[in-house]
Amino acid sequence: MAHSGINILFEGRNMVRLLGGLWISAKIAIVAIVVGLILGLILGALRTLHNPILRVILRLYLEFFRVIPTVVLLFLFYYILPQNFNINMGAESMAMLVFALWFAAEMSDIVRGGIISVSPHQVDAGKAIGLNRLQLYYYVLIPQSIQLMIPATINLVSRIIKTTSLLLLISVMDVINIGQQIIEANGQRYENGAFWVYGFIFILYFILCYPLSLWARHLERKEVVTANG
Amino acid sequence: MANELLTVTHLVKNYGKKEVLHDINFTVEKGSVTVLLGPSGSGKSTLIRCLNGLEEFHGGQINFEDQTITPGFKKWQPLRQHIGMVFQSYDLFPNRTVIDNILLGPLKVQKRDKNEALAQARQLLKEVQLSEYENAYPRQLSGGQKQRIAIVRALTLNPDFMLFDEVTASLDPEMVRGVLEVIEGLAARKMTMLVVTHEMNFAKQIADKVLFLENGKIVEESSGHQFFEQPQTQRAQDFLSSMDF
Numbered sequence: 001m002a003h004s005g006i007n008i009l010f011e012g013r014n015m016v017r018l019l020g021g022l023w024i025s026a027k028i029a030i031v032a033i034v035v036g037l038i039l040g041l042i043l044g045a046l047r048t049l050h051n052p053i054l055r056v057i058l059r060l061y062l063e064f065f066r067v068i069p070t071v072v073l074l075f076l077f078y079y080i081l082p083q084n085f086n087i088n089m090g091a092e093s094m095a096m097l098v099f100a101l102w103f104a105a106e107m108s109d110i111v112r113g114g115i116i117s118v119s120p121h122q123v124d125a126g127k128a129i130g131l132n133r134l135q136l137y138y139y140v141l142i143p144q145s146i147q148l149m150i151p152a153t154i155n156l157v158s159r160i161i162k163t164t165s166l167l168l169l170i171s172v173m174d175v176i177n178i179g180q181q182i183i184e185a186n187g188q189r190y191e192n193g194a195f196w197v198y199g200f201i202f203i204l205y206f207i208l209c210y211p212l213s214l215w216a217r218h219l220e221r222k223e224v225v226t227a228n229g
Numbered sequence: 230m231a232n233e234l235l236t237v238t239h240l241v242k243n244y245g246k247k248e249v250l251h252d253i254n255f256t257v258e259k260g261s262v263t264v265l266l267g268p269s270g271s272g273k274s275t276l277i278r279c280l281n282g283l284e285e286f287h288g289g290q291i292n293f294e295d296q297t298i299t300p301g302f303k304k305w306q307p308l309r310q311h312i313g314m315v316f317q318s319y320d321l322f323p324n325r326t327v328i329d330n331i332l333l334g335p336l337k338v339q340k341r342d343k344n345e346a347l348a349q350a351r352q353l354l355k356e357v358q359l360s361e362y363e364n365a366y367p368r369q370l371s372g373g374q375k376q377r378i379a380i381v382r383a384l385t386l387n388p389d390f391m392l393f394d395e396v397t398a399s400l401d402p403e404m405v406r407g408v409l410e411v412i413e414g415l416a417a418r419k420m421t422m423l424v425v426t427h428e429m430n431f432a433k434q435i436a437d438k439v440l441f442l443e444n445g446k447i448v449e450e451s452s453g454h455q456f457f458e459q460p461q462t463q464r465a466q467d468f469l470s471s472m473d474f
Contacts, residue, residue, distance in 0.1 A: 124283050125320035125379075129334035129386060130310040139333060143324045 008190040009200055014182050018197075021175035022204055024092065025164040028172070031096045033157055036103025043104060044111020045137055058108065065105035070163050073098050078170040091172045095164075103160055110152045114145030154216035158209045165205070175201055234259045234294065234390055234421050235280070241288030242272075242279055242445075250276055250445045253289070257390070257438075260419035264432045264453065267442035268468065273425045276442065277392050280423065281305065281312045294389065310338060313383030314392040317399055319375040321367040321382070327354075328363045331382045339386065346385065353381040357411055373404030380411055391415065393424045397431075429474035433457045441465045 009015055047058050065073065077098045081087045089097065118141050126140040168177035179197045186193050235257040242250035250272050257263050265273045278284040280291065282305030291298040296308060321330050328350060335346035354360045357377040367375055376396055383391060393412060397405045409431050415422065416435050426432050432439070436453030441464070449456065449465045460466045 121318050121320045127283060128281060128309060128314040130306060130338035132306050135337055140322060
């Protein structure tokens, strides 16, 4: 067992580096999720207003981020923005921006769906007691739709975490990039190093995403029971 | 006349190209109860909803207190504190307790002192015999209880005028009485009200004036007594004879 592949993970600082890479991925995902949540909530609420121009603009924004593959978005922002628009950001910041804008776009659709599913009678009742539009959103529509939004939002969070695996394409030192470096550096001594390194990364992603998936499923089931009850 | 709280003049309402309310004219005197009757689909709910801006109207005007309201009027929001409305489906906010439902308007819209608004809310809850439900959620209440809370929610804004849109239509028969008693109590205290209802005995008892609406037109306007004893139009006679009361 002197050369068991699993040892590649414990060679030198490999484990620390892999976990460091995971932290980079998580940091990008966390910033993107926080910024995207706030922005998505605002944009989603704006999409429910009856302003046709605003609606078209926000719809185009959503479709742009939905239709274009994430890899292309990353390349677009990482290579084209600095070259053609003289915007220079580090790879990590650029990744946070792309993921935040993507999250906000998808989130806006979840928020919009949640808000429009609140009964119009509730809007009438809110108006009838004199609430203004902002108060109507704040006290009536958003609190009542949040429960509907949570499962889809958790799924979106899990998608963002998984998609951070593309970060190596714009040279971010994420867990996959570091994993590859480790495999290449130790390739001669550990022939099946890739199996263990990627296996370990698989487990890391699984530990992050599976509880989220279970939680979303639990909430969805609870929602069905509440709706029927 | 100084005694008029609300005057509706030549009001017209369209849905797309279709005119659904035609040349509506009536007045509501302060302290009176006006009952709006008519078959289903005659435009009663649409009309009552035009009076607090939940529906737009497209012609004519409404005068409420010293305010003149014409089509496209945008300043409904401050006005709605003076025009309370109760709906058929109660429409309490399910995520808020009874007391939070009641206090939302007084505290957030009228910016009143919390203790003062709370004291008023508790007094009104006592009057509708629901004091012990202050901290309950709407889902824990029966239909009749919810509707009485909805009335309290509207009254806590101290409105000058109350609109009731078929408030007993969703209730079990044994729940109806409790809600009607609350409205009768308000009538006795000279609250100005416009009531849409299918409860004929109640209408007969409470109405100072009846507006009989059919196909979006007021086809008869008379005192409550006259409408039920000697209706002037054939349509009103047919309507009354078709109702079981």
